[in-house]
Amino acid sequence: MARLGFNLMGVDELYGRRFAGLLEAAALADRAGVDLLVLPDHVTMSERAHRERVALGFPYPIATNWYEPLTALAAVAGVTERARLGTNVLIAPIRPAVLLAKQLATLDVICGGRLDVGLGVGWQEEEYRTTERAFEGRFGYLEEQVAVCRALWGGGPAAHAGRHLAFTDLHSMPLPVQGADLRLSFGFNPTPRAIERIVRHGLGWWAAPMPIEDFRAAVAGIRAACERAGRDPRSVTVTAATTLVAHEMTAEEAGAPPVLEEARQLWDAGADCVIVHPIAFVRGPQELPAFLQPLLEARDARAVTSAGSGAGARDLC
Secondary structure (H helix, E strand, O other): OOEEEEEOOOHHHHHOOOHHHHHHHHHHHHHHOOOEEEEOOOOOOOHHHHHHHHOOOOOOOOOOOOOOHHHHHHHHHHHOOOOEEEEEEEEHHHOOHHHHHHHHHHHHHHOOOOEEEEEEOOOOHHHHHHOOOOOOOHHHHHHHHHHHHHHHHOOOOEEEEOOOOEEEEEOOOOOOOOHHHOEEEEOOOOOHHHHHHHHHHOOEEEOOOOOHHHHHHHHHHHHHHHHHHOOOHHHOOEEEEOOOOOOOOOHHHHOOOOHHHHHHHHHHOOOOEEEEOOHHHOOOHHHHHHHHHHHHHHHHHHHHHHHHHOOOOOOOO
């Protein structure tokens, strides 16, 4: 079944940069029927790294509020009831593995088992240095973090023996409402090595915005890798995102594709969930309902079509 996600990043700018405005937008989207509310992650950003990234299409000004996503989503949980909450994506290796497990478990309890976690490794070496974490080996450490989380979320006494960390007889409470099966995905560029990691760990894939044909090819690559590994290809949930537009520009000025058209193309190309970002398409919070309505209608139309065809749909983002 098709799902629709809503990126809350920068939405506070529609409300005078008030965090309460972000919560208002989250509550509005939840009431409207949006399936997933997400926030991305950066702890720090240097001027140099920002300049270099903007040259590659990074959409956010240096002064954009990067709320710590797990903290902010705990607040979002208090004003929402049905939408799942997610990170798109969390730079996991800048957090110690056991602390990460505790933070995610706590947030899953706070939101009543509605947490979906997109995990990534980021791109700023400076961000690792200033958080006192190792940049080299971050992919391997992320894999170990997943193992540590699963061990602790299964209940104590938990044990783990890995390259970076070993422990026995550990308890970490509370346990997630979803238990050791709390939904995790990797947010990697779809290289062959990344796809192998996704399939081997039994996780989903959260894709960055990319051309439709590149996305379609990546989905095909994941499905083929699943078949080679003897895994049901449809067990890998795929979450896509529409084009991000620089915050100081409208979608028309940037030449961005119409968001409804792009969302439909992503669903057609294999996305289970499509995350949209409203900033370039609305001038104020009063326009958010009209922005969301056609997207929700398109999602619902796909659900009716899937039900009529008897297709086995995944109820996941």
